[in-house]
Each structure stands twice: as structure tokens, then as C-alpha cells.
Amino acid sequence: MSDQPEAPSAELPWPRTAAGSVGLDKILADPSGAVVGLDFDGTLSPIVADPAAARVHPAAPGVLATLGAAVGTVLVLTGRPAASVIEYGGGADAALADVPGLVVLGQYGVERWEAGELASPPPPAGVAAVRAALPEVLAAAGVPDAWVEDKGRALAVHTRRTADPAAAFAALTEPLAALAARHDLIVEPGRLVLELRPPGTDKGDALSAFLAERSARSVMYVGDDLGDLAAFDAVRQSGLPGVTVCSGSAEVTALSERADIIVDGPDGVVALLRALAGAVSRPGRRAAD
Numbered sequence: 001m002s003d004q005p006e007a008p009s010a011e012l013p014w015p016r017t018a019a020g021s022v023g024l025d026k027i028l029a030d031p032s033g034a035v036v037g038l039d040f041d042g043t044l045s046p047i048v049a050d051p052a053a054a055r056v057h058p059a060a061p062g063v064l065a066t067l068g069a070a071v072g073t074v075l076v077l078t079g080r081p082a083a084s085v086i087e088y089g090g091g092a093d094a095a096l097a098d099v100p101g102l103v104v105l106g107q108y109g110v111e112r113w114e115a116g117e118l119a120s121p122p123p124p125a126g127v128a129a130v131r132a133a134l135p136e137v138l139a140a141a142g143v144p145d146a147w148v149e150d151k152g153r154a155l156a157v158h159t160r161r162t163a164d165p166a167a168a169f170a171a172l173t174e175p176l177a178a179l180a181a182r183h184d185l186i187v188e189p190g191r192l193v194l195e196l197r198p199p200g201t202d203k204g205d206a207l208s209a210f211l212a213e214r215s216a217r218s219v220m221y222v223g224d225d226l227g228d229l230a231a232f233d234a235v236r237q238s239g240l241p242g243v244t245v246c247s248g249s250a251e252v253t254a255l256s257e258r259a260d261i262i263v264d265g266p267d268g269v270v271a272l273l274r275a276l277a278g279a280v281s282r283p284g285r286r287a288a289d
């Protein structure tokens, strides 16, 4: 047997940046200090036309169960309500709820699911007023068929199932910004969705606080949409060895420009996580320097 540390798995994509290489090296050398953060829609769950039909990639929970036993924490950080990630998290051979130590931060970090317990603060008053006003605003903008996803403390207006999704998105941008401002909410744009939600936190704030809470020694964050840019910023601002990963799509290019690693959608994310889980789980994994 060789005394040399084992090389990373051939299947593990290597970062194209120096910062990402340092980050991945640290995760491989010291996995118990790593936080692996993942977005849900477009990252762990393939994009589908009906948000209620979204489900986790069938192989993801099993792979994350292996990874969760080796790293510090697997974190799902999502714009979804935390409970819906658990509800939609049934895979082929495990469920997200089975992932050891899993934490889900929902609604951009305001909700928290952990060990079967959900903490969810009440919605601010403006949400009820926006809920009542939305049908009229959508009709006035000429997009009465936009679909409203009611998330309790936020309302997401989806245009994916309208006749011309991009035109509908453009037609709604200004009216929804004005409506949100009238009721002390903000608009969070995403993949053919404009979400009216309370201000005060984003995925960057949520990830920064979580890394501090866990005294993380390294971090990987995987995302696909505009809301994940703040989490990419948090990885760098943490000062920790860190890797940013883009779940690539033709719909959003802003993340791929800044990511250390780009993979091909949720299939590519699962392949990356499987290779990472294999590398940090096997007995001969790279030892700390």
C-alpha cells in the first residue's frame, strides 16, 4: 500500500478557481467541519411547470444521507416554506428527513426545520393586503392567468404557465414592485417568478448566521437562481475555505459567471454530491495536512 494520500475521486469536478480549490481541499481534508448548503428548486429538485408538482431528485436523499454522516451539516436553504421541502423530499431509497443532522432554512432563512420540529414566525400584516389586491393588479397588467403560490408569509407570482412567460414576467415587474412597496414588502425575482415577501433577510444573511452558529471550518454552497447570489457572497465574505457551485440552466446565467464549479442541473448536482460523499466517506480519504 502507498503512503500517499488518496487522490480525490475522478468523478469529483474540480473547481476552476484558486479559492474554490482551497475550499474543496479543506472539505476533503476535514469534512466534519464542513457545512454543505443546497438550494431546493432547480438544484435538488428539477424545474417543473407546476410548483406543487416539484419533487426532490430521486437519488438526492440517499446520497445526502451518506454525505450527512461525514460532513458537519447538510443545510437546505430555500425560498420555499421549510415544511414543503420535507413534504417533497421523498427519494428512491431515503427521504430528506432521513439525512443525519439535516437543517432546512425556509422562506429565505426565516423558518427552520430541524429534527422534525418546525419554527415558523407569523406573517407580517402586509401579506394579507397584498393577497387581497393581487387579482386586480394581475388583471390590470394583462396577466390574469399568472399563478399565485400562497406561502403564508409570502406570495409568489409565477408566469411559467402563461402563454408568453417572459412577456408576462416583464409586464408584471413594475406593478408588483409598486404593490409590494405599498405594503412594506419586497420583490424577490427568480426563474419566471416574482415573489412578494417581507424584507429583512436573504440567503446570504441566513448562511452567514448558520456558519457562525456551527463554527464551520469550510463551506460548499450549491444554487441555481438569483436568490442564491447572496449565498455565494456569504461564502466569500465568511473568510472560510469555500466552494460555490452553480446548478446550470439556460434560464439563469448570473451564477455560472461567478461559480467555482458549474454542473448540469440537478442531475449534475447529484453526481457531484455522490462523488463528494464517496471521497469524504471512504477510509483512505485525504488526511488533513
Ligand SMILES: O=P(O)(O)OC[C@H]1O[C@H](O[C@H]2O[C@H](CO)[C@@H](O)[C@H](O)[C@H]2O)[C@H](O)[C@@H](O)[C@@H]1O
Residues within 6 Å of the ligand: 039, 040, 041, 042, 046, 047, 048, 049, 050, 051, 054, 077, 078, 079, 080, 149, 151, 156, 158, 160, 190, 191, 192, 193, 195, 225, 227
Ligand atoms: O430557493 P429555491 O428553493 O430555489 O426556491 C425558489 C422558488 O422555487 C419555486 O419556483 C421555481 O420552481 C418551480 C418548480 O420547479 C418552477 O415552476 C418555477 O418556475 C420556479 O421559479 C417555488 O415555487 C417558489 O416558491 C420558490 O421561491
